[in-house]
Amino acid sequence: MAKNNELWFHVKDLPGSHVVIQSTDPDQTTIHEAATIAAYFSKARLSASVPVDATLVKHVKKPNGSKPGYVIYDNQTTYFVTPDEEEIAKLRDK
Structure with missing residues (x-):
């Protein structure tokens, strides 16, 4: 569903949702x-x-034969955030 020019986010080097x-x-x-x-x-x-x-989504690729959910990407920017349950709850209520 994601278009090539939309931003894709994933925690660096750990399992998680995108x-x-x-x-x-x-x-x-x-x-x-x-x-x-x-x-x-x-x-x-x-x-x-x-x-x-x-x-950008266009920089995210799934290598042939890789495990489900595994992707590689480049041209990334790294943001540092602190997960906050209260902030997530507010976002859910939007």
Whole structure:
């Protein structure tokens, strides 16, 4: 469903969910919220200053023969966020 020019987020080097912003020009608040969601729904949920990589969907690839869910990507920007259950609850209520 994600388009090539949308931003894709995933916690760096750990299992977790990915997040896609379905906009070609998201603001900084939306970027922060997406990174926080990706960090919260990962193995780093209880950590502080979690690195979350973001790149355009067109830079995300699944290598042939790789395990389900495994992807590689490049041209990323890394954001550092602290997962916060209260912030996630507020986002769910939006």
